[in-house]
Each structure stands twice: as C-alpha cells, then as structure tokens.
Amino acid sequence: MSNPPSPSPGRWFKTQRTRLGEPCLKTYPLECTDLMKRARVAFKAGRTLKEAFRLAQLEAVVQMLEEHECDFVDALGRDLHKQPRFETVASELIVVKNEALYAINNLKKWMQPQHAERNLSTSLDECLVFSEPLGVVLIIGAWCSPVQMCLVPLVGAIAANCAIISPSEITAHTAELLHRLIPFYLDNECFYVILAGANALPEVVELKFDHVFFTNREEGSRIAQAAARTLTPIALVLGGKNPCYVDQHCEIAIAAQRIAWARFHNAGQSMVAPDYILCHTDVKAQLVQVLKCCLMQFYGSDPRESRSYGRMVNLDLFNRVRDMLWRSGKVAVGGQVIEAERYIPTIFTEVTELDPIMQKDVLGPVLPVLTVNNLDDAIAFINKQEKPLCVYAYSSNRKVISRLMTETSSGSFCSNDSILQSLMVALPFGGVASGMGSYHGHYSFDTFSHRKSCLLRSTRFDCVTYLRYPPYEDRNLSLMTWASTLSQKSQGWCQIL
Structure with a gap:
C-alpha cells in the first residue's frame, strides 16, 4: 500500500498552528516524544528515500526563504537589531540558499553508491x-546566526533523513518564525520544529535520536553527556579563541578592513570571527589607527546612530562581555558602554595572556590587540592555547602563510581574509578541540548518513577460497601464505579468503 499524502500546508496551518503574530507555546519533552515517534514511522515507511522527495523538500527551503524574506529580516531585526536588509540577506538567507541549491545540483551524485x-x-x-x-535526527540551532545555524545543517539532513529542529530560545522571534513557516513548506510527517528551552534540551536529547547536531559552546558538554547516555552519535561545532596574525609584511589597510568587518558585523556575535589579533610590534600603532578609521568608515563617527550596526542579543551576554572588558587591557578605540542599548564596541591594547578577555570566547564586539616579536612567537602563542575553531593570517609572504597553516592546528584556516572559509559549501567546517564532526555541502550529507560497506559476491568460483574451511592443514596455510605474496601491494590474507 502506498503512503498517504502529507497534509496540505493549508490544512496543517488551520488545524495545528497559530496565526502569524500570535505567541507560540514551548514544546515539552512528552510532546517531543510524540513528534519523534511520528517521524520514525514516516522514516521506516521509506518516505524520505526517493530522490524526488528529497529534491522537493530542498526546493521548498529555497522557496520559503524567497517568499518570506521580509519576515526573516523583521525577526532578526527584533532579535539582533539587524536593521539593514543587506546583513540579514547576505549573512543568513543567501548562505542557506547556496547550501540548498548546491545539494539540489549534487544530490543524485551523492546518493549513488561509490x-x-x-x-x-x-x-x-x-x-x-x-x-x-x-x-x-535532532538539529539544535545557535542564537548567534539563528537562521543559518538551523537551516544549513537541515539541508544536509533533508538530503537523507527526517529531522526535528530546535531553534535557540534566545532569538525568540526567529525561532517562532521558523516554528510557523516550516510546516507550510516541508513534509508534515518528516520535519518538525520544537521550541524547547535550554534547560529541557538534555532531556530531549535523551529521547534517543539517530544523530544530534549542535552549535553552542556553553551547552556543548551538557548535550554531549546527554547523548552519551543513550550512545547517540553527535556533531558538535563549538566556538573558540580564534587568533588572527597580522604580519609586518601585509597590506595593512586591506587587513584592517577585513578584520573589522569580521569582528564587528552582527555586533561581534559570531563563533568564527577573529577573537584577538597577534600583530608584529612594528605595525601595532598603524594597525590600531587603521582599524579605528575602518569603524568610522563602516558605522560613522557614532556607531550608535548607524543602521548598519547591530546590538547584543540580551543583557546576560552583554554583561558577560562587559565584565571581561573592564578587567582587561587598555581601551584604544570606543569603550563606550551603554547597558540599556547593549552597546559596547571596543578595540583595546596592552592585553596580556592572563587577562579575562583571553580566557573565554568573546561573542561580542570587542577586539584585543596583542603584540609579538616575530612569527615564531606567534606560532608558539597560538599552540599554547586550546586548538581554535579558526586561525587567520594576514601576510604577503607565502612562507609565513604556509608556516601558520602547517604549524598550528585548528578547525579551519584562512589567509588574508576572515570568516569566508566557514561559508564555502565545498569545504568541510568543524572543530578539532572545539567540537567534533563537520558540515557544509557533501560533508553535511555524510554527517547525516551511515557509510555502509557492501560486498556483492558470486558463488561461481570457489577454487581458492575453499582453503579457509576446516579441517585446517599446514598445506592450506602454505598455499595461503604463497598466494598473499603474489601481489607487491598485498592487502593480506583476506585477499584469498
């Protein structure tokens, strides 16, 4: 018997969802259990296996982003003060569209046995x-990029599985928008959005999913422990102290522009932004001055008045960054702290390795500048710290770039720019010590798939393999040993078994 059709978006909207603008209720673990059971029934029925089904879901993601661009811009404006449409579209929506279109164009190839x-x-x-x-699978989104961190991994999951998505409650307007829109576009038996608080997430994880994808350093260990109790495989993409080395041989003006953009867009709330600068002593004063000019060029003489400058997502995270800032270094640029507006953009110098700002992820619009005497000191400093999610290097000397790339360990590396390597659909993105697993493009598909080995044998020829059967005799062992030496690239006795 064929599977019944999925409820139409219209019928589902009328019977299961609130109208846009009405508050959404939180989803509790008991409800999650019911949703997971329904999704498992759909998966076992083979609903997601056909290429046509997967392509239709991926195309629906693109359609949702195109038809509700204004809604996403509004939601992110409410959550993160992303006022210009440009930043939301460029850093959130286009990134997801690229992933979906790349998957659409390559899905047939990915599904074929290798x-x-x-x-x-x-x-x-x-x-x-x-x-x-x-x-x-369960996908738990992060608040710093609430659309991208939910939907980019979802693209990889759609290409193979059923999924339950849990957006971050911190960015409540974006979470509620996803909660309402996704049932309009994706299959209502295979894909669900839940609104679970951070405290409930470990209990949700313990429901025994087939895979959990998570991006949040603060909660990463709790989620990993909850998954371990049920032996659930996980992918964790966590943050880290991302160093940015600026060599004395580089285009300072270009380096400063790219670093300032990477650190201060989205009010610095990014896991992949440079966390601190390690610059050569000879270029420190010039670099700080050019960084100051870049901020003025981007946001004007008073960034508070700029429509292009966002705000921190809530007071708790603002206060965390402010407390680290007040106990570290010396303010060189900015330093104005306005709690009511969650406004704190700052560049500061005379920072030491032991200062509070160097002990934790920043996730805010502050940028410490430290100095080193040479490249060897920079490499030694980076290697003393926990392995970062990203390492950035600005230099016109290829040997400098090569040494930083090969002599440091990180989830990703980028020279003479920042952040872009984390957005490339053809490159895997993930951490070393800052997480496990990777995603983007084919790597997302692999993350949500099991690589099953298959040997399709014939029974027509048994002239050699009979040697493996008892009774075991020395003559047979001698023949097997001889046969295994016939090939110079011998793969061992299993060749003839």
Missing part, C-alpha cells in the same frame, strides 16, 4: 560504499 578498490579475491565481485540515511 565503488571501492578490489583485490585478487574480489576481482569478480562488486565492492561498494552506500550512503544510508541515519533516521530521525
């Missing part, structure tokens, strides 16, 4: 690796 190398024993057989969907 042929593995054969040996003497399997020369007449087929060795395949098949990407098998995991099942029902």
Whole structure:
C-alpha cells in the first residue's frame, strides 16, 4: 500500500498552528516524544528515500526563504537589531540558499553508491560504499546566526533523513518564525520544529535520536553527556579563541578592513570571527589607527546612530562581555558602554595572556590587540592555547602563510581574509578541540548518513577460497601464505579468503 499524502500546508496551518503574530507555546519533552515517534514511522515507511522527495523538500527551503524574506529580516531585526536588509540577506538567507541549491545540483551524485578498490579475491565481485540515511535526527540551532545555524545543517539532513529542529530560545522571534513557516513548506510527517528551552534540551536529547547536531559552546558538554547516555552519535561545532596574525609584511589597510568587518558585523556575535589579533610590534600603532578609521568608515563617527550596526542579543551576554572588558587591557578605540542599548564596541591594547578577555570566547564586539616579536612567537602563542575553531593570517609572504597553516592546528584556516572559509559549501567546517564532526555541502550529507560497506559476491568460483574451511592443514596455510605474496601491494590474507 502506498503512503498517504502529507497534509496540505493549508490544512496543517488551520488545524495545528497559530496565526502569524500570535505567541507560540514551548514544546515539552512528552510532546517531543510524540513528534519523534511520528517521524520514525514516516522514516521506516521509506518516505524520505526517493530522490524526488528529497529534491522537493530542498526546493521548498529555497522557496520559503524567497517568499518570506521580509519576515526573516523583521525577526532578526527584533532579535539582533539587524536593521539593514543587506546583513540579514547576505549573512543568513543567501548562505542557506547556496547550501540548498548546491545539494539540489549534487544530490543524485551523492546518493549513488561509490565503488571501492578490489583485490585478487574480489576481482569478480562488486565492492561498494552506500550512503544510508541515519533516521530521525535532532538539529539544535545557535542564537548567534539563528537562521543559518538551523537551516544549513537541515539541508544536509533533508538530503537523507527526517529531522526535528530546535531553534535557540534566545532569538525568540526567529525561532517562532521558523516554528510557523516550516510546516507550510516541508513534509508534515518528516520535519518538525520544537521550541524547547535550554534547560529541557538534555532531556530531549535523551529521547534517543539517530544523530544530534549542535552549535553552542556553553551547552556543548551538557548535550554531549546527554547523548552519551543513550550512545547517540553527535556533531558538535563549538566556538573558540580564534587568533588572527597580522604580519609586518601585509597590506595593512586591506587587513584592517577585513578584520573589522569580521569582528564587528552582527555586533561581534559570531563563533568564527577573529577573537584577538597577534600583530608584529612594528605595525601595532598603524594597525590600531587603521582599524579605528575602518569603524568610522563602516558605522560613522557614532556607531550608535548607524543602521548598519547591530546590538547584543540580551543583557546576560552583554554583561558577560562587559565584565571581561573592564578587567582587561587598555581601551584604544570606543569603550563606550551603554547597558540599556547593549552597546559596547571596543578595540583595546596592552592585553596580556592572563587577562579575562583571553580566557573565554568573546561573542561580542570587542577586539584585543596583542603584540609579538616575530612569527615564531606567534606560532608558539597560538599552540599554547586550546586548538581554535579558526586561525587567520594576514601576510604577503607565502612562507609565513604556509608556516601558520602547517604549524598550528585548528578547525579551519584562512589567509588574508576572515570568516569566508566557514561559508564555502565545498569545504568541510568543524572543530578539532572545539567540537567534533563537520558540515557544509557533501560533508553535511555524510554527517547525516551511515557509510555502509557492501560486498556483492558470486558463488561461481570457489577454487581458492575453499582453503579457509576446516579441517585446517599446514598445506592450506602454505598455499595461503604463497598466494598473499603474489601481489607487491598485498592487502593480506583476506585477499584469498
């Protein structure tokens, strides 16, 4: 019997969802259990397996973003003071569209079994690796990029699985918008949005999903522990202290522009922005001055009045950054702290390795500038810290770039720019110590798939493999040993078994 059709968006809207503008109620673990059961029934029925179904869902994501661009701009404006349409569209919506379109164009290829190398024993057989969907996955979004951090991993999950999405409650307007819109566009039996508070997330994770994807350093250990109790595989993309080395041989004006944009867009609330600058002593004064000019160019003489400058998401996070700032270094640019507006853009110098600002992720619009005497000191400083999510290097000397790339360890590396490597659909993005697993493009598809090994054998030839059967005799062992030496690239006795 064929599966019943998914409820139409209109019927689902009338019976299951509130109208736009009405408050959404939180989803509790018991409700999550029911949703997961329904999604598992749909998955086991094979609803998500066909290429046509997956493509339709991916195309629906693109359609949702295009038809409700204004709604997303409004929601992010309320949550993060993203007033200009440009920042929301460029940093959130286009990133998701690129992922979805890339998946649409490559899904057929990703779904095809890949042929593995054969040996003497399997020369007449087929060795395949098949990407098998995991099942029902949980995607927990982050508040710093609330649309991107929910929907980019969802694209990878749609390409294989059923999914339950939990946006961050901190960005409440964006979470409620996703909660209302997704049922209009995606299959109502396979994809759900829940509004679960941070305290309830470990209990939700313990419901035993087939995979959990999470991006939040503060809660990462709690989520990992909850997943471990049910042996649930996870992908964690966490933040870290991302160093940015500025060499004495670089285009200071260009470096300052790119660093200032990366650190201060979205009011500095980014896991991939440079956390601190390590610059050569000879260029410190010039770099700080050019950074100041860049901020004036971007946001005017008073960034408070700029429509292009956002605000921190809430007072708790604002106070955390303010407390670190007041106990670290010396203000060089900015330093105005306005609690009522959650406004605190600052560049400061004379920072030491032991200052509070150097002990935790910043996730705010503050940028410490430290100095080093040479490249060796910069590499040694970076390697003393926990492995970061990103390392950035600005230099016109290729040897300097090469050394920083090869002699430091990080989730990603970018030279002469910032952040862009984390947005490339063809590059994997994830951490080393700052998380586990990776995503983007094909890597998202792999994250939400099981790579199943398949050997398709024939029973027509058994002239050699009979040697493996008892009774075991020395003669058979000698023949197996001889056969395993026939190939210079021997893969061992398993060749002839």
